[in-house]
Amino acid sequence: MKTARIYQRPKNAMQSGRARTDQWMLELESVTPQEADPLTGWNGGGDTSNQIRIGFPTLEAAKAHAEREGYAYHVVPAPERKLKLQAYADNFR
Incomplete structure (x- = not known):
């Protein structure tokens, strides 16, 4: 029997937007372990x-x-969002 992992897409770390983070992904897990190719x-x-x-x-x-x-x-639960509240005036303390 195949095993699947269901998780919510994480936010892209390279951008500030949260596009497609409400989507849920189903990813199949490998049945056999991967092995090293002898040539490469x-x-x-x-x-x-x-x-x-x-x-x-x-x-x-x-x-x-x-x-x-x-x-x-x-199901892998989505990580909780942590808001880092900061003000521009904090740069001059």
């Missing part, structure tokens, strides 16, 4: 299902898809 040394394997990421508008839709496809899943 890169990690890889024959299982390409861990490259699949599907976006959903709600958590319930992602859960319904996982149950319909027969995946065991676990």
Whole structure:
């Protein structure tokens, strides 16, 4: 049985916007461990299902898809937002 991880997309660290952070992602986890290629040394394997990421508008839709496809899943809760309140006048203290 395949296992899926459901999580909410994080905010892009390179930009201040929060676009698409309300989307939920379903990502399949690899069944077989990756092994090093003897020629190049890169990690890889024959299982390409861990490259699949599907976006959903709600958590319930992602859960319904996982149950319909027969995946065991676990939900990773979204991290709590921390607001750093600061004023321009604090630069001159």
